[in-house]
Amino acid sequence: MIPSSQLTDPAVRAFVTAVNAGDQDAFRAVLTEGATMSDDGSDRDLAQWAEREIWSSAGHMDVEAEADGGRSLVVNYRNDTWGEMRTAWRFTTNGDGRISRFETGQA
Template sequence: MTIPVEQLADPVVRAFVTALNANDKDAFFGLLTPDATMSDDGTERNLRVWTEREVFSSNGRMEVEDETDGGRTLVATYTNDTWGSMRTAWRFTVEGDKVARFETGQATP
């Protein structure tokens, strides 16, 4: 069962998921602090290079299954045209109305 994006608890995370699913680079990057960072499966990544490859050029999208920590931790089915679908975990650090960091990777069963 998925949680509709508009029902996600944290407004910044909700906007992040909305921009990602819409493939809207301007909105997506507008939600990040200038020095935002990210990791994928525990490895630090260049945020712009990673999102271009894993999100924007490959039609990335996420369907949220569960949220905890006030909406700042998600479990979602993440799908893109390169890798197909996988169950993923996302953790967000929000500062004000921006995402300062996100960590993603495969979710444990």
């Protein structure tokens, strides 16, 4: 596993750190206004998805591998709803170092 403190991309590092700490303010701070996301190829409402899949179900990311300058991850993701699953995450960042979109799904 790669510790979140050693992830290459600063925005992705902040995202993973916020998820694992349960820090909703830090999570929102690393996202651009109007950030979007998809899960298994379907666009979702980011706020509703995060509440269900991260905050109310104790989501946690154990990063297995990274690529594309740290903007693509393979993660063992777990939460209280689904248990643990191997997932792929792809992040799009903007010029100010925040995430404008992320996509996740089964790896």
